[in-house]
Amino acid sequence: HVFLATKVWADSLAYDDVLRTTRESLDRLGTDYVDLLYVHRPIxxxxxxxxxxxxxxxxxxSLARAVGVSNFTVSELDEAVDLLDAPLVAHQTESHPLFQRPELxxxxEEHDYDVVAYSPLAGGRVREVDEVVDVAEKHDTTPET
Structure with missing residues (x-):
């Protein structure tokens, strides 16, 4: 099963642009819908x-089955949850052992949506985190795995 997600870019978030660019994305992807459509960034x-x-x-x-957001703050998330009729199902944000935001x-958890980690390996820098190295060694593998 393929789960197809895409984003509407920050320069295309005006109402008509969202509708137009999403349809253009669907045409380019050769599909009638996406499983998840993200607001790329609230700017x-x-x-x-x-x-x-x-x-x-x-x-x-039925052009998108679900709505997600990316790079939102807690206050922006609160506003999105309040304004959306469709449930918010995902928030993509940078998250890795070197950068965590527990408030997100x-x-x-409070609003029952998933967090999708952006850059979960921190550009490869997590292989230098002592705890990650220890876990990898314990399981006879490498930090990258």
Whole structure:
């Protein structure tokens, strides 16, 4: 089973742009829908009410099965949860042993959505973290594994 996710970029988060660029993505991908459609980053053309309304419309039209966000703060997550009719199912954020934000994990647990780690190996730097090296050695493998 393939789970297909894509993002709407920060310069295309105005209502009409969300609808247009999502349809263009679907055409390029050769599919009728995506399993998960992300707001890439809440900057530039992001307006919570209009952007998230467009995402709801795409879910209602069965062009996206679920909504996710990326790189949101807790307050932006609260606003998204309040504004979306569709459930928020994922938040993609940078997360690895060298950079953790427990407040985002707590929020995800409280609101029942998944956290998707961005850069979980920190560009390869986690192989130098003592705890990661110890776990790898204990399991007769390498930190990269």
């Amino acid at each position: 530039e053309t992001y307006d919570p009410e209009s952007t998230l309304s467009a995402f709801d419309e795409l879910v209602d039209d 994990l707590d929020h995800a």
